[in-house]
């Protein structure tokens with residue numbers, strides 16, 4: 275199914291238009307098959323290839339005999355829901371600004387279970403982190419601040435953030451944020467290795483300079499006046515406001531990183547040309563990632 279990719283057809287602007295395009299399960303299956311295996315079927319267990327494989331619900335590998343479906347070893351692994359529901363959810367996340375709660379998704383797809391909606395969103399946030407895999411580079415500001423989780427009675431969580439500065443205009447480029455337990459050199463190094471390309475120039479406030487001074491990979495410029503603070507404080511504050519507006523204090527510390535990943539993804543893909551590009555970027559990550567179960571997601575205790 276190539277209709278959605280064909281230049282003559284514009285990318286659907288509404289959920290109704292989108293669902294009309296993927297009106298049957300066969301249409302969704304063909305579309306996903308071509309997206310996942312554009313050069314022919316590849317067995318996810320043994321890499322056996324079959325170029326002329328027709329898209330079918332289940333394919334049995336001619337080499338190892340494993341049965342594979344379009345959702346095997348993806349974020350959608352083991353789903354009992356129709357493919358159109360997953361595709362609609364991905365379209366919705368890629369095509370609407372801001373963010374959404376599990377209740378919003380439950381309403382959109384008419385899901386009977388809140389838990390299903392919540393799990394889907396958490397899995398798709400994991401896909402967003404995979405899709406948003408380019409590090410910050412060039413001139414990169416670094417800053418740490420705390421946010422309040424759970425309203426006035428809640429507790430503070432420390433965030434480490436990086437923001438690319440696009441020179442000479444000085445506008446903000448890519449951003450990256452992580453929830454961290456402390457500001458030790460280990461934590462800062464781990465963050466930098468993951469999120470800032472080697473060779474970048476780091477602009478750091480005095481308070482952080484000590485923790486990055488051993489980093490040979492970067493040219494570190496100490497920002498004695500803490501001008502760095504203004505920009506990244508604003509980014510971290512925006513995240514805090516966004517989180518409380520959409521999730522109303524309902525996010526616990528152990529899941530905080532997934533929400534940071536969604537916020538950074540949304541900010542970084544705003545530089546892409548259109549919603550269709552964002553849809554395909556997110557869908558590729560969905561198809562490339564192994565799923566985690568609800569139990570697995572809720573058992574992920576990092577800081578709580």
Ligand SMILES: [Zn+2]
Pocket residue numbers: 317318319320321322335336337338339340
């Ligand atoms: Zn195989």
